Amino acid sequence: MTGEQDVGEGSGGNGSLLIYGLGRSGRGVARFLSSEGTRAQWHDARPSAEDLALMDKLHYGRGDVGGTYATVVAAPGVPIDHPDLESLRGRGAEIIGEVMLAARLRLALPIVGVTGTAGKGGTTVLIASLLRACGVRAREGGNIDPPLLDVVDTAAVAVAELSSFQLERVPGLRLPVAVITNLGVDHLDRHRTVAAYHAAKLNITAGQQEGDVLIVPEGLEISTRAEILAFSPARLVLNSGEEVLTAAELPDAIHPANAAAALLAAEAMLIRLGRPVQTEVLAAALRAAQPQRGRFETVAQVSGVRFIDDSIATRTIAVQAALERARPPIAWLVGGRDKGAELGPLREAARGRVKTVIAFGEDGEKLARELGLPFVTVSGADGDETMRAAARAGLKALGTEGTVLLAPIGTSFDQFRDYAQRGDSFRRAALALAQPAREEDA
Structure with a gap:
């Protein structure tokens, strides 16, 4: 049985199914459908060069969002109430994602x-x-x-x-x-x-x-x-x-x-x-379990100071968990682009544990002021320089014990591609600080 039969056949031009939104998810859908022998069309308002190359390789053509389809596989980045999806749904399309x-x-x-x-x-x-x-x-x-x-x-x-x-x-x-x-x-x-x-x-x-x-x-x-x-x-x-x-x-x-x-x-x-x-x-x-990269991961240690990367912690509940688990005193790296996280529970979690906030990025100082904690502000010409300054400031604030914690509250999009790139930048900065210590110990 082919995927074409299973997921529904529409009448949207040359394809039986529409992939709406490419990128990571949409490309995965396209590769899978092609391996199943399923015809499909695609639509993306801003396809990347990688997207276009793959669609050309798979011989999938651009679809007409004004057409009629039985099934539209919509990428998660596309709001479910997007006007195009609403219009397609109104013409009989079922909207699903890669999981379905x-x-x-x-x-x-x-x-x-x-x-x-x-x-x-x-x-x-x-x-x-x-x-x-x-x-x-x-x-x-x-x-x-x-x-x-x-x-x-x-x-x-x-x-x-x-x-x-x-x-x-x-x-x-x-x-x-x-x-x-x-x-x-x-x-x-x-x-x-x-x-x-x-x-x-x-x-x-x-x-x-x-x-x-x-x-x-x-x-x-x-x-x-x-x-x-x-x-x-x-x-x-x-x-x-x-x-x-x-x-x-x-x-x-x-x-x-x-x-x-x-x-x-x-x-x-x-x-x-x-x-x-x-x-x-x-x-x-x-x-023997290992943490995911960038999720409350110890990336370096200088004397008794541990550097922990939790770059993905932008939700209140995740940041709160990081503050409660990190060993005090804590130099807390806060910044990036404010996404409106609730700060009240974080003030409570920080009480008696956070020695200072290291504010960085577009909204770091704003967030630090709203938290009402002692803070210093660092900056740099780019994200990497900013992370190096933040790591140095955290180590200076703590001295010989505690935790420099990157649990930033804000998103990464002010200076980085995503949270993983921000975490990797912090990791490199921390390792650079740890290197002289290792050399002195040798």
Whole structure:
């Protein structure tokens, strides 16, 4: 059976399906559909040279957004209420995303879905690593690299990080195991209200049925047909109640809440696959777990000062977690472009732990003043120079002990391509400071 038959055939000119929005997600969709032998057209208002080269290679032509299609696969970066999508929907198109496409074209593939305001990436990676430790060929993808469609043909189980944008376009998605790490506040520029943002997140369980499992933090009440399993960062246990290990045994960079949720998800999937749940194997895998690059990762140390990169921490709940986990005293690097994060909980988390704020970038000083904490401002001709100045200022403020923490609140787009590039710049700056110390020790 071809993908063309499975996802619907429209009458939009020379293609049976429209890929709306290219970039990382859209290119993954195009490569996958081509490998399936499925005809498609594409539309992107600003295609890159890489996009155009791939479309030419695949012999996919530009589509007419005024045409009629049964199915439109829309990239998550495109608002679900974009006028073009509304118009296409009005002419009968079903709007889906790459996650729904993967679920429809690989019906036999079990998918574990993970969402939440913070921690979803780390939890996704942990679940996949726990399953691999138990002998399951699990691969992670989705909102984290690689795209989900790039892993579905090499995985026995796919573990997908799902953003609220992706979950807006998953009509009827049924996941045997789903995880909600937490529900906070984010992306109000897209969703407009907290209620709409939470509603998008809760689509992860909308298609679940009896026999499926939904894993949520203790105290979060959810309406679902699935069996609910609640986790707590205080108890790293299986659903049977058996303790796997204590939070103190986890590596510093692994958040106990992520580990607790991942354990329940891995256990649920192992049971579904008919595989044994080996407590000692799961414990060993957690003890050896590695953080994702750029997510509360120790990148260097100078004497007793640890440099931690949490460049992705721009949501209040993620920044708060970083402040609570970092070893005080803390020199807190704050800056980038303000995205309107709630600062009240951060003032509380910083009390008695943050020695000084190092303000950088477009809105760093503005954010520091609103936090009401002691701060110094640094700047540079470009992002790299700014990060070098921030790292030096943090080390100077602390002396010989504590943590220089990049948990910036602001987005990276003022001086960097993305959070990963900002984190890499901080890493290089920290390593440069550590190098003289290593040479003196030699």
